[in-house]
């Protein structure tokens with residue numbers, strides 16, 4: 001798929017589009033859309049709220065298990081084609097507690113979502129997930145301290161952006177996910193929380209470019225933040241983008257800047273960025289920085305800048321200084337991560353001393369900068385490794 005027309009991109013897999021409520025996957029329907037559906041079934045309006053709460057509040061993805069509904073209504077929902085949008089194919093557990101869930105979707109597509117528990121050693125990753133600063137940071141009520149978990153979800157099967165350091169980008173785009181498939185990752189992941197854990201942050205940082213698939217991403221956010229459902233605060237959600245500036249503007253307008261923003265920047269200048277992130281030629285760095293300046297960021301919030309250090313490509317002290325200049329005047333924090341190896345790629349991480357040198361330039365300039373630890377390396381769950389490369393490559397050849 002070409003980058004052209006990405007903000008209105010539609011694909012298979014239950015994407016919502018501009019259709020009537022009965023044509024929207026049940027898991028992607030908002031309460032007001034359920035109202036229309038239950039009215040058409042001759043049911044009382046309160047049934048709409050019951051069904052929405054069953055799906056999004058209790059995570060029930062099969063009508064037969066909605067035991068507070070009448071048996072005839074459950075049967076009619078099942079007859080209408082209400083099936084779970086995803087099922088767990090595999091769970092891989094890394095030594096550091098990270099769990100990667102491989103989910104099978106309609107048509108045999110497979111995507112991954114990753115549960116990342118926040119250990120003390122991983123606090124820098126908590127920072128990645130949250131784009132949250134200090135306020136309103138209370139833990140849930142209860143006697144026992146509880147462990148925060150960040151969930152990373154995918155929005156596409158493959159990705160059209162082609163970033164050179166990313167396994168998903170190398171595989172290309174197969175299809176976008178419907179909002180039902182995106183939300184199901186959250187509902188299913190909640191069932192895989194372990195004792196003492198709670199889902200605190202959600203990052204759209206898995207396979208795919210969320211703003212290349214804007215309608216379904218935005219609908220998923222509306223569902224996830226709905227008070228009758230998962231009721232996640234928008235400030236607990238971070239959308240990570242490679243820099244589609246029209247999508248950034250739209251996200252800022254639609255959610256009043258409350259949804260956190262992470263930018264995969266990875267280069268301080270147009271030329272370097274164009275080499276490693278092809279979409280930069282369509283949405284240049286200058287335009288991206290301008291979109292960030294205009295993002296309606298709430299007080300005390302910052303935009304997260306992701307910068308993957310690649311040996312000999314973007315890791316020199318001069319480039320660190322250029323990055324400082326590019327980010328001047330923006331409310332940001334920078335997450336540095338040494339590149340994860342992918343496949344047969346020649347690209348690799350810089351030596352640790354060079355990483356430290358780069359970081360020192362940023363911190364000496366007053367930039368807030370974190371060196372991210374790699375999580376889940378042993379299950380290929382770290383950033384840029386979220387492609388099921390064999391599966392994707394096979395499908396590309398279909």
Ligand code: SF4
Nearest residue numbers: 159161163166169208
């Ligand atoms: S880094 Fe993100 S935008 Fe770039 S190819 Fe990978 S998934 Fe797509």
